[in-house]
Each structure stands twice: as structure tokens, then as C-alpha cells.
Amino acid sequence: MNRLRDESLDFKGVPAGQGLHSIHPYPAMFHFLLVRKFLKELSSEGDLVLDPFCGSGVSAVEALLSGRNYVGYDINPLAVLIAKVRTTPIPTEKALKLLGLILKQEVKDYEVPNFPNIEYWFDEDVIEELAKLRAAIFSVEDDRLQNLFKVAFSETVRLVSKADLGEFKLVRAKKAKREDVKLLFEVIARRNIVRVSVLSKLPLKAFVEIQQLNVLEGLPLQDQSVDLLITSPPYGDSKTTVAYEQFSKLSIKWLGLDEGFKNHQLGAKEKSCEKALPSEELNECLEEIKRRDPKRAREVYSFYADLYRAIENISKKVQPGKHAVVVVGNRQVRGVELPTDKICVSFFRHFGFTHTATLVREISNKRMPSGTMKHEYVVILQKISIKF
Known part of the structure; x- marks a missing residue:
């Protein structure tokens, strides 16, 4: 699987948070120009766009401004609150x-x-x-x-x-x-x-729907109704990558929001590694990590088992012939780099998608934990069949 380095996607000198996107800080936000590019290239006005890991609503804002109908889900109630405010006109x-x-x-x-x-x-x-x-x-x-x-x-x-x-x-x-x-x-x-x-001040034509939801439990959307899937799922479990729950904790306590989501994030519940997932790259990495640290291998497996289940639920919603854009980062665990971009391709292929391209961008303007990933991988796929 080829990766293409695309410097035009680095957006150097352009902050990820500006205008509507700067309402309330939030970790590891999508770059709005990245979302804007693929909305323009892979969808049309009036299409339905889905982001099942919508975070603070970058994709929601861009869909609304470009006349695309939009459904977004996130498990974090603070993220959902921010996303709603960013997309709601007020007097x-x-x-x-x-x-x-x-x-x-x-x-x-x-x-x-x-x-x-x-x-x-x-x-x-x-x-x-x-x-x-x-x-x-x-x-x-x-x-x-x-x-x-x-x-x-x-x-x-x-x-x-x-x-x-x-x-x-x-x-x-x-x-x-x-x-x-x-x-x-x-x-x-x-x-x-x-x-x-x-x-x-704008003639907004599209609808935006944002809900707090755990994608592992299914999506309340009609199957094959989505024209474009664009999302950036977590790069790993919250404990060892971006701590969304800890970032939100004080606000959630003061606002009286539901904090039970922390027990339902991807990888939150540890699983045994007995059942292999449909990705040779992942299984090879798990074997190497297991030799070095069996507990970390179980944690890594648990995250990808949940990601696989999420992709299974999400894939059903995309129309045949339509595209998915998935932005991920490849982290290291016990010295082993996990190629999440390739793993995602394997998972999506299992549910009827073909891989179009993977574009590599440098993370120069995204608030990430220090010492972590320096690149993001923009995985572009197309639904070619119905297979569930």
C-alpha cells in the first residue's frame, strides 16, 4: 500500500483553530482546510456527510458552511456541547x-x-x-x-x-x-x-444533527444513506494517547454532564487477544509487542478490536460508490510502530471498500501531546460492494 507525501496538506502557518473553530479549545482537532478540501472534492451540496467521531465539530462547521447536510456523533458530552454551539445561529x-x-x-x-x-x-x-x-x-x-x-x-x-x-x-x-x-x-x-x-448572516441551507453517542452500540442512521464519511478516530486508547476525558474532566464536573463515557471509549475495556482481527500488519505488531509486554499487547488489541467494531457499524451507512476519508496517526508502543493507516485499510476492505490513496501530512498546527506523532495519514477509500 503506497503512501504519498503531500506537502500541500501541511497548511503551515494556518492555525487549525480560527473563527468558529476557535470557540473553546479542544485536543487534536481536525484541520478545517483538510475537511474543506475533501468536502469539495468528494461531495456535493445537499449530500449527507457523516462524522462518527466528530469531536468539537470541525467537520460539522465546514459541512454547514458548504451546504452539506451533516450528522455527527461523539461519546464526549463536552465535545458535543461545543460542536452544537459552533453550528447554531443565535440572535x-x-x-x-x-x-x-x-x-x-x-x-x-x-x-x-x-x-x-x-x-x-x-x-x-x-x-x-x-x-x-x-x-x-x-x-x-x-x-x-x-x-x-x-x-x-x-x-x-x-x-x-x-x-x-x-x-x-x-x-x-x-x-x-x-x-x-x-x-x-x-x-x-x-x-x-x-x-x-x-x-x-449566511443563507444556511443544510441541516446539522449532533448527538452524544457510542458508535460501538450502532448508529441511528439508515443504512446506505451517507454520501461522504469523513472522520478522525482516536489514535489509540485515551490513557496513552490524547486524554480527552482528562482534558474535559473539570468542565464536565462543573456543568453536571455525564462522565460515564470514559468507560466506553475505544479500548477502555481490556480484551484477550484470542480472536485475530483482519489485518496482517496489526497481528504482526501484536506478536512483537506481546513478546516485550503482554499487558500492553492486550491493551493495544482492545483498542483495535473496538475500532474494528466501530468501522463495521459505520461502513453500513455509506452508499456504494461513495467515499470515506479517515485521518489517523501512527503511534509507537514498546518501540513498535502501529501502522493504523494500513490497519484501517484492512478493516474497511473487510466491509466492502477499496483503497484509493493514503496521503501523508506533517502535523505542524495541531495541538497534540508533545513527543508523539509528527505525521497524519489521510486514508481515502471507496465503497464498492455490500458485505456485512
């Missing part, structure tokens, strides 16, 4: 007026969320200010506007916490931070209102 003047009321509101009846070590992550006065602000936001009746302010609140929580924001995993910063909670929230909220106001 700007009403949002600004409501922001003023939230900031002026004298909140006397409020609750502090009860979670372990809250005092470790937040100063006492910060906890009080956040609790009051949260109560004011939760009193907003319009769901669109409440979500808008929840996302600004989530970013505020991150910035006023004692967490090291340079890390993906939740670790305490060495240096103390002091921020005015209300002022910071106001700045973030105003900035987000300006960014999302773009949507109200």
Missing part, C-alpha cells in the same frame, strides 16, 4: 443583552458541585464565583443561549483552575494563576458571540 443582540443580565445578576441561591478534590483544583473564592455564575447561566431558558454561555463557562473553568493548560492530562500547574472569574467569562462570551454571529 446576537439578544445574546449580548442576556450576557449583561447574567453579569449583573445578584445570585444568592447557588450550589457548589460536589466532586473530589475541588479545593485542590480551585481556590475557595474562585469556587464561589464559579458557582454563582453557573446558577445564573442555568437559569437561562433558551437552550441555544444557555449552551452558548455554558461553553464560555467551560473555558472559564479551565482558565481559572490550577490545572496546567499546557498538558492534555489533568495535572496541577507549578505556578499559581489569578484571574477575575466574571471578567474572564465576559471576555470569552463576547468573543464567542462575535464568532458565532457569522452564522446568522
